[in-house]
Amino acid sequence: MRRLDWERITPFLLILPSAIAIAIFVYGFIGFTGFVSLTKWNKLLPDFSLAGLRNYQTLFANRRFQIDMRNMVVFTALFLISCLAIGFLLAVLLDQRIKGENLFRSIFLFPMAISFIVTGIAWRWLLNPGSAEMGSTGVNLLFEKVGLGFFKTGWYTDPEIGIKAVVIAAVWQMSGYVMAMYLAGLRGIPEELREAARVDGASDLQILWHVIVPLLRPITLGAVIVLGHIALKIFDLVVAMTGPGIGFSCDVPAYFMWDTTFQSNRFAQGASIATILLVMVGILIVPYLTYSLGKEAEI
Amino acid sequence: MIAKTRSWREGLRLRVRWPRLLIYATLIACAAFYLMPVYVLVITGMKSFTEVNLYRMWDLPSGLHFDSFKKAWFGGFGFEGISSNFFNSVYLTIPATLISAMLGSINGYVLSKWRFRGSDVLFTLLLFGMFIPYQSILIPLVQVLYKMGLYGTIPGLIFVHVVYGIPICTLIFRNYYATVPTELIEAAKIDGATIFGIYRHILFPLSLPGFAVVMIWQFTSIWNDFLFAVTIAQNPDIQPLTVGLNNLAGSYIVEWNVQMAGALMAALPTLLVYIFLGRYFMRGLLAGSLKG
Numbered sequence: 001m002r003r004l005d006w007e008r009i010t011p012f013l014l015i016l017p018s019a020i021a022i023a024i025f026v027y028g029f030i031g032f033t034g035f036v037s038l039t040k041w042n043k044l045l046p047d048f049s050l051a052g053l054r055n056y057q058t059l060f061a062n063r064r065f066q067i068d069m070r071n072m073v074v075f076t077a078l079f080l081i082s083c084l085a086i087g088f089l090l091a092v093l094l095d096q097r098i099k100g101e102n103l104f105r106s107i108f109l110f111p112m113a114i115s116f117i118v119t120g121i122a123w124r125w126l127l128n129p130g131s132a133e134m135g136s137t138g139v140n141l142l143f144e145k146v147g148l149g150f151f152k153t154g155w156y157t158d159p160e161i162g163i164k165a166v167v168i169a170a171v172w173q174m175s176g177y178v179m180a181m182y183l184a185g186l187r188g189i190p191e192e193l194r195e196a197a198r199v200d201g202a203s204d205l206q207i208l209w210h211v212i213v214p215l216l217r218p219i220t221l222g223a224v225i226v227l228g229h230i231a232l233k234i235f236d237l238v239v240a241m242t243g244p245g246i247g248f249s250c251d252v253p254a255y256f257m258w259d260t261t262f263q264s265n266r267f268a269q270g271a272s273i274a275t276i277l278l279v280m281v282g283i284l285i286v287p288y289l290t291y292s293l294g295k296e297a298e299i
Numbered sequence: 300m301i302a303k304t305r306s307w308r309e310g311l312r313l314r315v316r317w318p319r320l321l322i323y324a325t326l327i328a329c330a331a332f333y334l335m336p337v338y339v340l341v342i343t344g345m346k347s348f349t350e351v352n353l354y355r356m357w358d359l360p361s362g363l364h365f366d367s368f369k370k371a372w373f374g375g376f377g378f379e380g381i382s383s384n385f386f387n388s389v390y391l392t393i394p395a396t397l398i399s400a401m402l403g404s405i406n407g408y409v410l411s412k413w414r415f416r417g418s419d420v421l422f423t424l425l426l427f428g429m430f431i432p433y434q435s436i437l438i439p440l441v442q443v444l445y446k447m448g449l450y451g452t453i454p455g456l457i458f459v460h461v462v463y464g465i466p467i468c469t470l471i472f473r474n475y476y477a478t479v480p481t482e483l484i485e486a487a488k489i490d491g492a493t494i495f496g497i498y499r500h501i502l503f504p505l506s507l508p509g510f511a512v513v514m515i516w517q518f519t520s521i522w523n524d525f526l527f528a529v530t531i532a533q534n535p536d537i538q539p540l541t542v543g544l545n546n547l548a549g550s551y552i553v554e555w556n557v558q559m560a561g562a563l564m565a566a567l568p569t570l571l572v573y574i575f576l577g578r579y580f581m582r583g584l585l586a587g588s589l590k591g
Contacts (some may be wrong), residue, residue, distance in 0.1 A: 010494045011413035016467045019421060025462045026428040029436035029443075036438055090329060093322050106577060107330045112584065113573035115523030117541045118562045121548045122336040125555055130353065137353040145357070172333065177575050184585060233432040236306060236525040240545055257434045262530060271438055278435040285430045293423045 025069055030278065037271035044265045055272040065273070068246045068256050071163040072280075075252065076231040078164060082171045084220065087178025092208070094179070095186045105183070109176035116173070120240025123169035127155035156242045162249025166241055168235065178223050185219040186212070221288070228284050232277065253277050303473070329419040344368060344560035367554075371561035377552050379470065379535070381561050384543025387532075388522055391453050391539055395460040402515050403468025408471050408502055410469065411476040412434065412484050413494060420472065429466035433526055444531065449535050459531060460521045467520075468513050471583065475509035478575040515576055516583035519569045 040051045059065050079164065090108055094101055129152070130137035136144055140152040156165035189212065197207045235254040238244075244251040246257075253273055261270025339356060374380030410422050440459065441450060449455030479502065489495045495568040525541040532538045538546075543563045548558045574578050 006493065008415070011409045011415055014405055014494070015409045015421070017471070018402060018425070021462050022425050022428050022465060025436065025440070026431060027424075029439040030431070032439040033435050086329075090326075092324055096322055098322070098326065099375050102324050104330060106574075107333050109581075110570065110573055111333065113519055113569045113580065114566045115525065115541050115569070117523075117525055117545050118327040118566045119336070121544070121562045122340055124548075125356070126336060126339060129355070135354050139355060141354065142357060153399070174338070176333070180581060180584060233434075235434075236541070239525070240548065254432060254434055258306055258530075260525075263440060267438055274432065274437070277432045281430060281432055285427065289426055290424050293419060
């Protein structure tokens with residue numbers, strides 16, 4: 001009897017330290033941040049007197065925050081679409097019994113191993129437009145050299161482009177990941193399915209669109225979740241590549257939060273940005289997590 | 300008809316009729332795009348100081364020069380090199396990776412082989428920690444670390460990476476141990492083996508690939524982390540490499556070729572891991588994406 005009891009309790013005890021750590025450092029801290037966002041702590045020394053929703057009111061009226069939210073939507077949308085499209089294209093191409101498949105795969109995937117800071121530094125110089133007086137630099141210079149000078153733009157120095165230039169670097173870094181996921185998915189589709197569709201007279205493109213794409217839907221969903229939460233949280237890349245940019249054209253909420261909190265010591269204001277960021281990520285993640293859990297329970 | 304059937308069988312997996320040339324041309328063009336930043340990083344780092352010129356950044360260097368690397372590593376007039384940051388990252392990444400892997404292994408073992416009522420809910424609650432924007436915990440984190448005497452220290456950073464690494468490490472090990480047949484565990488239980496005995500004698504010896512995947516994943520993400528590093532390590536003496544590199548690149552007196560050389564050196568450890576242990580790196584990636 002005693003032994004049986006220990007057998008029931010030991011698993012609890014083993015996982016307890018991690019469970020407590022997550023309870024405090026994730027859930028407790030999120031709660032505390034939410035609380036701070038309702039206080040008047042907007043200078044260095046803590047002031048926990050309540051301010052109601054005033055921090056949120058100030059935030060939504062703030063021009064920088066409005067630009068940031070727009071930038072976040074633009075960044076997330078462009079980043080997701082480009083990564084999925086490029087990743088899918090590369091996976092389909094690599095699935096055609098290509099010579100040197102391993103080499104190509106490694107080339108498309110290696111940026112994943114690099115930090116956003118390194119990526120940011122490299123792309124800051126690549127997308128540095130140069131100047132009209134001194135001449136073009138970076139990618140603009142390359143365009144000039146190969147006779148595509150009309151593609152030259154100001155990249156991240158042009159407020160009209162701003163955050164979209166950061167998307168290029170982010171896609172460079174993450175699209176290989178989508179390629180790897182789709183390629184694993186394509187390899188898992190039984191050949192008989194394609195054969196059957198061919199026998200029924202379907203063309204290659206029809207097979208791709210009506211057979212392959214639907215079968216890969218779970219992978220697409222997984223990629224959207226992973227890339228989506230990375231996009232909403234993007235911070236390092238912006239710091240290293242552009243900073244907030246001209247007229248905040250490259251700014252994102254994650255950067256604004258850090259700036260507000262740790263540069264300006266406006267903690268309650270920073271906490272309100274963090275809370276909104278968390279809600280955005282939560283809207284994306286929570287349904288997916290509960291869905292995955294439910295699916296596992298069925299098995 | 301028969302000939303046609305054979306051509307299907309022998310043909311491509313997804314029988315695409317576009318000329319093969321077009322496929323290769325597209326792949327090579329894409330490969331060039333992915334390699335472009337590396338090309339610039341490498342050739343710029345190799346140039347001598349007299350050759351460095353933004354308007355000739357695509358030209359090959361006249362020979363091998365390591366001046367930029369030396370300067371980025373050791374520092375120069377008015378700025379620090381990244382050598383001390385590099386070693387801070389080493390001291391931080393190695394213990395954090397080892398501890399995370401041990402914790403993840405134990406958690407994954409319990410959550411896959413010793414399930415209890417509510418263990419799946421607990422697992423989901425743990426997983427959520429992997430997706431949160433860390434901005435939403437930074438304010439109390441700084442306060443608590445300060446009270447614990449860990450703020451602005453390398454042990455503090457190790458602690459933070461271990462705690463926030465729990466979800467992903469648990470996930471990878473749980474999925475990995477799920478492939479170990481439960482009958483094996485049940486049989487051992489009947490033979491009177493304890494939870495620890497089963498771990499030591501059955502699970503742990505099988506865990507090497509799992510450890511490889513988790514350790515590579517943690518090594519890469521901790522080495523590459525910037526947000527925790529820049530928030531917790533304000534003191535230059537303990538700043539990890541990403542912060543040192545960002546300072547180097549943000550300084551107006553540091554030439555851009557020195558920045559490029561620094562960036563290349565900072566990327567090297569994780570790139571080497573990727574090149575030599577790519578197989579495990581891939582598995583970590585796919586595990587990190589959950590199972591749909």
